Amino acid sequence: MLRSTMLFYLPKAGFGPQFDRYAVVAFWACVAVIAYTYAGYPLLLWVLTKLRRSRPSEPSTTPSITILICAHNEAKNIGKKLTDCLALNYPHDRLQIIVASDGSTDETVQIVRSFSDRGVGLVAIPQQRGKTNAQNVAVQYATGDIIVFSDATTEYQADALQYIAGNFADPSVGAVSGRYYYFDPEKALSSNSGAKAFAGYDNRIRQMQSEIASITGCCGCIYAVRRSLYTPLQPHIISDLVEPMHVLLQGAKVKLEPRAVARESTANTCRKEFSMRVRVITRALHGISSVGALLSPWRYPWIALQLYSHKLLRYSVPVFLLGALLFSSLLIHVPLYRFIFVTQAFVYAIALLTAFVPAQKLARPLALPLYFCIVNAAALTAIVQFARGERYVSWRPEREVSRAH
Numbered sequence: 298m299l300r301s302t303m304l305f306y307l308p309k310a311g312f313g314p315q316f317d318r319y320a321v322v323a324f325w326a327c328v329a330v331i332a333y334t335y336a337g338y339p340l341l342l343w344v345l346t347k348l349r350r351s352r353p354s355e356p357s358t359t360p361s362i363t364i365l366i367c368a369h370n371e372a373k374n375i376g377k378k379l380t381d382c383l384a385l386n387y388p389h390d391r392l393q394i395i396v397a398s399d400g401s402t403d404e405t406v407q408i409v410r411s412f413s414d415r416g417v418g419l420v421a422i423p424q425q426r427g428k429t430n431a432q433n434v435a436v437q438y439a440t441g442d443i444i445v446f447s448d449a450t451t452e453y454q455a456d457a458l459q460y461i462a463g464n465f466a467d468p469s470v471g472a473v474s475g476r477y478y479y480f481d482p483e484k485a486l487s488s489n490s491g492a493k494a495f496a497g498y499d500n501r502i503r504q505m506q507s508e509i510a511s512i513t514g515c516c517g518c519i520y521a522v523r524r525s526l527y528t529p530l531q532p533h534i535i536s537d538l539v540e541p542m543h544v545l546l547q548g549a550k551v552k553l554e555p556r557a558v559a560r561e562s563t564a565n566t567c568r569k570e571f572s573m574r575v576r577v578i579t580r581a582l583h584g585i586s587s588v589g590a591l592l593s594p595w596r597y598p599w600i601a602l603q604l605y606s607h608k609l610l611r612y613s614v615p616v617f618l619l620g621a622l623l624f625s626s627l628l629i630h631v632p633l634y635r636f637i638f639v640t641q642a643f644v645y646a647i648a649l650l651t652a653f654v655p656a657q658k659l660a661r662p663l664a665l666p667l668y669f670c671i672v673n674a675a676a677l678t679a680i681v682q683f684a685r686g687e688r689y690v691s692w693r694p695e696r697e698v699s700r701a702h
Contacts, residue, residue, distance in 0.1 A: 317628060324624035324634070327617040334614055338606040342505035351508050353556070354463035362458055363393040363441030363524070367431045371449035372404040378449045379412050387458040394418065397435035400425025427689075430532040436524070443521050446537070451477075451518035451559045460557040461521050471526045471549025472541045474512065475519030475557035476500050492570065492668055500555070506603060507553035511545065513591075513603045514538040519559040523549070533688040534587060535580035542588045545600055567652050567671060574675030575682070578612055582683040585609070615677035645670065 364382055368375055375396065382394050395418040396409045409419045420435045436444060443465055445458065457475060464473045477500070479493045506512045517537035528543035530536055541551040585592070585608060594601040622641050628634035648666040 317631075320624045320627045324621055324628065327620040327624065330610065330617045331614055331621070334606065334610045338610075339502055339505070342502065342509065345509045346505050349509055354460075354466060354554075356456065356459035357463040357466055358388050358391065358459055360443050360462050360465055361391045361393070361441040362387065362443045362445055362462065362521075363395060363439040364445045364447055364458075365432065365435050365439060366394070366396045366447050366449055367399060367428045367435070368396055368401060368405055368409075368449045369399040369425060369428075370401050370403045370405060372401075372408060374449040375405055376408050378447075378451070379409070379417055381452060382447075383412075383415060383417075384455070385453060385458055386455045387462075389416070391441075392458075393439065393441050395420060395435050395438060397431040398422060399428065399431040427532045429530050429534055429536045432536055433529040436527055436529075439524055442524055444524050444527065445519070445521045446517070447559075448518045448561070451561050453519065454558040457519065457557040457559065460554050461519075464552050464554055465521075465523065467550075469550050470552055471544040471547065472515060472520065472522045472551040473557070474503070474515035474521075474541070474551070474553050475559050476504075476553065476555045477516045477518055477559045477561060479561055494665060495668060495672065500553075502607060503553045504555055506607075507551075510599050511550045512553050513542060513545070513551065513600055513608070515541050515551065516559070518561055519557060531587070533580065534584045535577065538581050539584035539588060542584075542591055542600075545591065545597070546588065567667070570668075571671050571675050574672055575678045576689045578676050578679035579682045579687065580689050581608065582612065582679060583688060612676045612680065615673040616680075618673060619677075 366375075366378060366382075371378075379394065379396070383389075385392070394416065396405075397420045398406050398409065399422050401421075406419065406421050409417060413419070418438060420431075420438055422431055422434055432446065443462065445461065447453070453475075461473050461475060464470050477496060479496050503512050515537045517535075520537055520541070522540060522544060526544050526547055526549060528540065530539055530543075544551055585604060591597050591600045592604055622638070625634045625638040625641065629638050644666050648670040651664060651667040
């Protein structure tokens with residue numbers, strides 16, 4: 298009987314034909330999941346955007362806006378942030394600025410108070426209880442129809458608020474995310490190049506999701522919610538992911554506005570980038586579990602597709618990467634799988650090498666393996682922490698002070 302599968306051409310040095318068959322199936326199953334997550338899902342979105350496109354909204358200055366800045370020990374950044382906010386191209390009589398100081402022990406509160414004569418409000422929370430709790434408290438003092446959530450280290454382009462406001466002319470829109478990009482003030486680490494590339498890739502996916510219908514999560518440094526739709530969240534829940542999901546549960550849309558641009562400096566060490574990713578993903582997993590109804594394909598087919606494809610599967614990629622490495626090593630007696638195993642080992646070796654080589658000495662493609670490994674190692678750590686029930690409540694910003702303007 299003719300055996301067409303390459304498996305039957307394996308030499309007998311392995312664990313036996315039956316074992317090898319299972320190993321081959323398992324290996325390609327792992328590859329299929331990884332390929333769908335990083336390429337198949339974006340390709341599906343691209344096809345869907347050809348069938349349905351949304352027209353960009355017109356900039357607006359009609360709705361009243363509250364900019365809510367959460368800060369914990371941001372004395373080095375908050376003064377510049379407030380100066381930038383006051384200079385944004387939005388009418389001052391329709392713009393409120395509030396800083397929620399989350400148990401700051403440095404000069405943050407004093408600096409914010411020095412801006413009180415320019416209309417900046419302060420909500421001083423005496424004990425640190427986390428960013429989400431600070432938002433819950435400060436929202437009670439907001440007067441704007443639209444609340445824009447921001448960070449102390451984020452720089453907005455001058456017209457960002459007008460582009461965000463324009464989307465709310467559609468009464469079916471309940472939340473809007475801006476677009477972010479990273480800049481490296483010192484160009485000192487190769488992981489920073491990877492962070493910028495990853496942000497561009499992620500922004501493109503979210504843009505296609507928004508063009509088709511709605512997105513599920515927002516960019517934490519620049520997103521807006523109708524005040525009437527804001528839902529207070531538990532302190533351990535990541536607000537920029539879960540708050541938009543509660544907007545969706547109330548029947549409203551969440552859109553991406555790519556013209557509303559913000560920029561942040563990248564974390565300047567691999568350790569800080571890893572720590573930040575672990576914290577964010579752990580909180581995201583807790584957040585998704587808190588709105589489990591959205592994972593029901595029969596009730597929310599479009600939203601469930603996004604959550605499974607763009608969130609849960611992406612967070613699970615490191616499990617399948619380890620599976621691909623393991624099963625290819627078990628098939629190393631086959632030339633094809635020996636080549637695949639060696640290629641994987643080479644990529645991980647490059648990632649380890651670039652962790653100690655300054656970014657300016659490397660071509661950009663060489664920086665990608667490092668960031669890829671950081672993100673996936675963080676996701677694996679976060680899965681373990683989520684399974685153990687660990688939670689992050691206190692907010693510890695990892696981004697360094699911006700020195701580029």
